[in-house]
Amino acid sequence: xxxxxxxxxxxxxxxxxxxxxxxxxxxxxxxxxxxxxxxxxxxxxxxxxxxxxxxxxxxxxxxxxxxxxxxxxxxxxxxxxxxxxxxxxxxxxxxxxxxxxxxxxxxxxx
Amino acid sequence: xxxxxxxxxxxxxxxxxxxxxxxxxxxxxxxxxxxxxxxxxxxxxxxxxxxxxxxxxxxxxxxxxxxxxxxxxxxxxxxxxxxxxxxxxxxxxxxxxxxxxxxxxxxxxxxxxxxx
Numbered sequence: 001x002x003x004x005x006x007x008x009x010x011x012x013x014x015x016x017x018x019x020x021x022x023x024x025x026x027x028x029x030x031x032x033x034x035x036x037x038x039x040x041x042x043x044x045x046x047x048x049x050x051x052x053x054x055x056x057x058x059x060x061x062x063x064x065x066x067x068x069x070x071x072x073x074x075x076x077x078x079x080x081x082x083x084x085x086x087x088x089x090x091x092x093x094x095x096x097x098x099x100x101x102x103x104x105x106x107x108x109x110x
Numbered sequence: 111x112x113x114x115x116x117x118x119x120x121x122x123x124x125x126x127x128x129x130x131x132x133x134x135x136x137x138x139x140x141x142x143x144x145x146x147x148x149x150x151x152x153x154x155x156x157x158x159x160x161x162x163x164x165x166x167x168x169x170x171x172x173x174x175x176x177x178x179x180x181x182x183x184x185x186x187x188x189x190x191x192x193x194x195x196x197x198x199x200x201x202x203x204x205x206x207x208x209x210x211x212x213x214x215x216x217x218x219x220x221x222x223x224x225x226x
Contacts, residue, residue, distance in 0.1 A: 031213070031214070031215075033214055033215065035217075040219075040220075041148070041201055041203070041219070041220040041222065042217075042219050042220060043203065043217040043220075045214060045216065045217075048213065048214035086153065086154070088154075088215075090215075097144070097156055097159065098144060098156070098205065098215055099156070100146075100153045100154045101153065102152075102153045103153050105151075
């Protein structure tokens with residue numbers, strides 16, 4: 001099956017700093033999503049980005065499908081950005097298994 | 111965006127009892143739903159794929175008699191943890207995507223199960 005690796009596993013930053021989270025996947029995928037899991041466990045959809053670049057406020061993401069990686073950028077970090085960020089991929093049919101990476105735990109210090 | 115509703119959000123039950131968790135797609139039809147389990151400080155582990163009108167497909171190592179899945183309609187899948195034991199305590203999350211559509215998946219709020 002597809003392997004998904006995320007780095008770094010943990011990241012501690014001061015408020016206002018920028019960060020880059022990486023997601024590598026082992027095989028071709030047709031769907032890729034980034035999520036933020038809040039302290040209550042809810043997965044918040046950040047980006048659906050099987051290829052290309054998208055931006056939403058202070059967050060942006062880029063996926064280079066041919067090289068099998070995706071990056072999530074967070075600029076001007078705020079304490080509310082703290083939490084775990086997951087990358088999830090699948091092959092792109094309605095029944096495809098969605099495989100999650102191990103996540104990056106981000107802590108933003110005031 | 112599309113909404114997936116999961117209920118209950120938190121449940122405490124006694125050992126030996128069964129617990130049912132519901133997952134509903136509120137504004138779209140979902141032929142397929144997915145059930146995940148998450149241990150503390152770990153990633154989401156796929157348990158099974160729930161298919162409307164047919165049997166669920168379980169991942170290796172997941173006991174199908176322990177975790178009963180029913181997908182009776184295009185908007186509802188249920189996970190029943192039977193004869194629960196403390197080791198079944200965990201965070202369970204469901205997911206769904208649009209019927210016959212390759213797109214983003216949406217996740218329920220999750221259910222935190224504690225078996226005492």
